[in-house]
Amino acid sequence: MIAMVLLGVGYSAIAQTKTGKELSALTRDAIKQIPNRDLVTGEIIPAEKLITSDSVVEVSDMTAFCNQMGILIEDRKKFGQAFTLSNNFPIFINVDPTTGSEFVEYQKRYPQIPQMALVVAAMLYHEQTHARGERDEGPAYARELALLKLFESNGKFAGAQWASQYLVLVGQQLATAQQASDQLRVRMVR
Ligand SMILES: [Zn+2]
Secondary structure (H helix, E strand, O other): OHHHHHHHHOHHHOOOEEEHHHOOHHHHHHHHOOOOEOOOOOOEOOHHHOOOHHHEEEEOOHHHHHHHHOOOHHHHOOOOOEEEEOOEEEEEEEOOOOOOOHHHHHHHHOOOOOOHHHHHHHHHHHHHHHHOOOOOHHHHHHHHHHHHHHHHHOOOOOOOOOHHHHHHHHHHHHHOOOOOOOOOOEOOOO
């Protein structure tokens, strides 16, 4: 139901959001790193399910966004740094600096640490799994980790000493991933 409202309004009409060419450089660079293949099943992802700059929306005022979308107060606590609504596109990124989203921190570090785009790419790849209809966290973390490992094996994390620890962290989240327990699919802050 939320997605229906969204499509009726159009993303650009939603309070404090950016999409397409207006996305941050970090998000746009992350999108370029995402493969069009499902790294778990090996299948080519259909064109309409690919992540493009038009299927990602940055939200800079989560309170205004939730008010406009009619999202309940008790559900707002569940939002982390990226999420989908009703297991569908678009993928929203929480760039609201008042919410503790880690994306905001990634953005600060990005000018000095270009590998942040790889972390965000894997995060979006996780959310793409949900946007393709998967409610559970396990399959989403499996894809996130698979993409991080691909980057690592291609040498893209060369010089980033924190990367191996980050992969361990995502691996732990995969190991403890819970099945979906409610309709609103969100990614928790970690
Ligand atoms: Zn998730």
